[in-house]
Amino acid sequence: MTPTQTRAGRKxxxxxxxxxxxxxxxxxxxxxxxFGVPSIAAELETTSTQQLWMVDIYGFILAGxxxxxxxxxxxxxxxxxxxxxxxxxxxxxxxxxFAGSAExxxxxxxxxxxxxxxxxPSTLALVTNMFxxxxxxxxxxxxxxxxxxxxxxxxPVISGSLLNSFWWGSIFLINVPVLLLLLIAAPLLxxxxxxxxxxxxxxxxxxxxxxxxxxxxxxxxxxxxxxxxALTLAAIAAGVVVGALFLIRQSRLAxxxxxxxxxxxxxxxxxxxxxxxxxxxxxxxxxxxxQYLMGVLGMRPLxxxxxxxxxxxxxxLLVPFAVMAARKVRPAYVITAGFVFGATGFAAMTQIGxxxxxxxxxxxxxxxxVGSAIVLTMVTDLVVAxxxxxxxxxxxxxxxxxxxxxxxxxxAVLGTIGASAYSGSFDDHxxxxxxxxxxxxxxxxxxxxxxxxxxxxxxxxxEILHTAHGAFVDAMHMTAATGLVVALGAALLSVLRLRxxxxxxxxxxxxxxxxxxxGTHSVPRPEVAVRTAE
Numbered sequence: 001m002t003p004t005q006t007r008a009g010r011k012x013x014x015x016x017x018x019x020x021x022x023x024x025x026x027x028x029x030x031x032x033x034x035f036g037v038p039s040i041a042a043e044l045e046t047t048s049t050q051q052l053w054m055v056d057i058y059g060f061i062l063a064g065x066x067x068x069x070x071x072x073x074x075x076x077x078x079x080x081x082x083x084x085x086x087x088x089x090x091x092x093x094x095x096x097x098f099a100g101s102a103e104x105x106x107x108x109x110x111x112x113x114x115x116x117x118x119x120x121p122s123t124l125a126l127v128t129n130m131f132x133x134x135x136x137x138x139x140x141x142x143x144x145x146x147x148x149x150x151x152x153x154x155x156p157v158i159s160g161s162l163l164n165s166f167w168w169g170s171i172f173l174i175n176v177p178v179l180l181l182l183l184i185a186a187p188l189l190x191x192x193x194x195x196x197x198x199x200x201x202x203x204x205x206x207x208x209x210x211x212x213x214x215x216x217x218x219x220x221x222x223x224x225x226x227x228x229x230a231l232t233l234a235a236i237a238a239g240v241v242v243g244a245l246f247l248i249r250q251s252r253l254a255x256x257x258x259x260x261x262x263x264x265x266x267x268x269x270x271x272x273x274x275x276x277x278x279x280x281x282x283x284x285x286x287x288x289x290x291q292y293l294m295g296v297l298g299m300r301p302l303x304x305x306x307x308x309x310x311x312x313x314x315x316x317l318l319v320p321f322a323v324m325a326a327r328k329v330r331p332a333y334v335i336t337a338g339f340v341f342g343a344t345g346f347a348a349m350t351q352i353g354x355x356x357x358x359x360x361x362x363x364x365x366x367x368x369x370v371g372s373a374i375v376l377t378m379v380t381d382l383v384v385a386x387x388x389x390x391x392x393x394x395x396x397x398x399x400x401x402x403x404x405x406x407x408x409x410x411x412a413v414l415g416t417i418g419a420s421a422y423s424g425s426f427d428d429h430x431x432x433x434x435x436x437x438x439x440x441x442x443x444x445x446x447x448x449x450x451x452x453x454x455x456x457x458x459x460x461x462x463e464i465l466h467t468a469h470g471a472f473v474d475a476m477h478m479t480a481a482t483g484l485v486v487a488l489g490a491a492l493l494s495v496l497r498l499r500x501x502x503x504x505x506x507x508x509x510x511x512x513x514x515x516x517x518x519g520t521h522s523v524p525r526p527e528v529a530v531r532t533a534e
Contacts, residue, residue: 006132008140015130015189016140019123020147021182022086025175026116027151029058032159032171039168040105050102056221057106061113062120063404064214068206070121070397071257075201077194078125078393083186085118090179097169108172121397128384128392129193135327138381142323145377146316149369153312160302193392205257208246213401215239220408224415257394262387270497271382274335274375275399276406277490281342281483282372284410285349288418288476289365295446296469297356310362311369322374326381332498335378339491342371346487349480354469364480371487376403382501414479421478422446425471431463446472 033040033055041051073081092111099105127144131137159171216239223232250256263269293304326334345367348360380399387395426443441448442464449468453461 008131008133008136011189012130015186016127016143018182018185018189019082019126020143021178022082022089022119023123023144023147024151024154025089025178026062026119027148028155028158029112029116029175032155036159036163036168036171039163043168044099044102044105046102050106053106054102054109058109058113058116059404060214060217061110062116063217063401063408064210065114065117066121066397066401066404067209067213067257067394068397069118070125070394071206072201073118073122073125073393074194074391077192078122078129079186079190079192081118081393082122082126082190083183085115085122086179086182086186087115089115089119090176090183093172093175093179097172099169120400121393124380124384124396124399125392126190126193128396130191134385137385138323138326138377139320141381141384142319142377145373145380146312146319148376149315149373150312153309153369156301156305157309160305164302200255202249202253202255202257205246205249205253208242208249209257212239212243212246213405215242217404217408220412224412227419228416258398259388259391259394262395265386267382267498267501268386270493271379271386272399272402274490274494274498275379275383276402276409277486278339278342278372278375278379279403279406280410280413281346281368281487281490282410283407284414285346285368285479285483287411287415288479289349289361291446292352292361292472292476295450296354296472307358307362308365311366314366315370315373318370319373319377322377326378330499331378331382331501332494335375335494335498336491338371338374338378339487339494340371341374342368343484343487343491345369345371346480346484350477350484352473352476352480354473368483375490382498414482417482418475418479419444422471422475425474426467429470430467442468 037051037054040046040054046054069081069085089112092108092115096105096108096112099108124141124144127140128137131140158174162170162174215235219232219235219239222235223229226232247258247260250258251260289308290304293299293307294301299307322334322338325337345364348364348367351360352364383399384392384395422445423443426449430439430443439452442452443449446468449464453465456464
């Protein structure tokens with residue numbers, strides 16, 4: 001196949017726009033319930049535990065099923081899996097919108113997670129297969145990354161806007177017309193890809209990967225929210241053990257879900273690890289920004305969401321420049337620049353105070369968000385470039401699983417550091433004369449302090465809130481300093497471990513300068529069976 005034949009044309013670029021639609025929905029539905037929970041709780045009369053499961057079950061199932069669904073797509077066809085997943089996601093969205101009980105809504109959210117787990121690896125794998133020219137592929141992955149970032153950011157804005165005019169089910173029904181457009185356009189524009197080598201789906205591997213990821217992510221998130229106890233630590237340990245069994249099984253299979261030989265490549269393991277670190281920074285610190293805007297500055301949810309929109313807007317503008325820069329300088333240096341930019345955002349957050357300084361705050365949010373987006377775009381391109389085409393689905397799913405784990409780890413680590421700093425600062429600054437029953441919830445969380453203040457006289461309420469706000473700012477400073485160190489360490493790691501990879505070249509030059517030639521790929525690359533959409 002000649003270089004001209006491998007270059008994508010107008011049809012592929014239109015298809016890319018279609019493939020960003022499900023990506024927007026999947027990432028949007030991670031955050032869409034942030035504003036909807038109060039309305040849902042009032043109508044369905046949910047308990048606090050049910051409210052948590054409404055939010056969390058989607059992400060748990062999504063993360064747990066990614067590796068399995070990525071492998072399924074390699075076997076049955078990535079476009080077919082995309083269409084199946086879109087149908088499941090649409091049905092689940094309708095079921096969620098008209099749920100008559102908390103249990104039904106939780107079940108519908110779980111089904112949404114299953115559908116989302118098919119859509120995410122399918123879209124990235126199809127993008128990788130359609131854009132074989134390295135320069136075009138890097139641009140396409142930049143668009144894919146922007147869609148992923150934008151969806152999570154606009155979720156709260158869309159849900160807040162809809163809830164101002166419609167009932168809570170509208171935040172789910174908005175998915176349906178978008179998915180119908182996908183179901184019509186994808187068969188016309190997106191070609192089918194599947195592995196040309198017959199492969200047998202391994203049920204035991206699927207169960208092991210599901211159990212491992214679910215146990216670790218549940219343990220990390222539950223520990224961050226309620227404190228690490230014997231149960232959460234046991235869940236994490238069990239997940240690690242099951243994960244080890246999964247890897248052992250993969251090493252013995254002729255056609256594994258995860259080809260461990262990829263980790264021997266010089267660029268693959270560092271790149272996918274940096275993807276995890278980027279999500280650690282982005283997701284782990286994001287919750288502090290939201291709480292600061294609403295809990296300390298007293299913003300309404302929609303106003304807070306709108307202030308954070310600067311990050312996805314600038315991501316849309318700046319990430320393409322990062323892709324172009326990677327054609328002039330080595331990707332390692334662009335990745336390093338992304339982490340350094342993120343570090344400046346964390347540095348800005350260490351200067352945030354009780355006063356309203358939106359310029360400093362927006363810069364911090366933009367630095368962390370845009371820096372992470374640049375990193376994710378670059379490392380995703382390196383990871384998929386290092387993988388054989390017939391494994392595009394499973395490698396895409398593996399990348400996204402690392403990102404989910406990174407986000408959960410960020411919430412757990414930064415959340416634990418922040419909780420400890422908050423309690424310590426609160427105890428150091430609170431005055432005397434308060435009942436223990438008021439201090440106990442106030443010293444645990446900012447929300448607990450707000451709740452305790454409602455039962456106190458005005459003077460004491462003002463004091464406890466002022467102390468809690470100051471303690472939360474101190475916690476933000478501590479976690480931002482931690483993020484700063486992590487980001488700078490990742491910048492150093494990217495230079496040390498990825499600088500051997502050359503700048504992105506055209507297809508005709510990849511024999512010298514591709515990641516594979518640079519030592520990032522040693523696995524044979526048999527052809528992928530392709531059936532065009534015509």
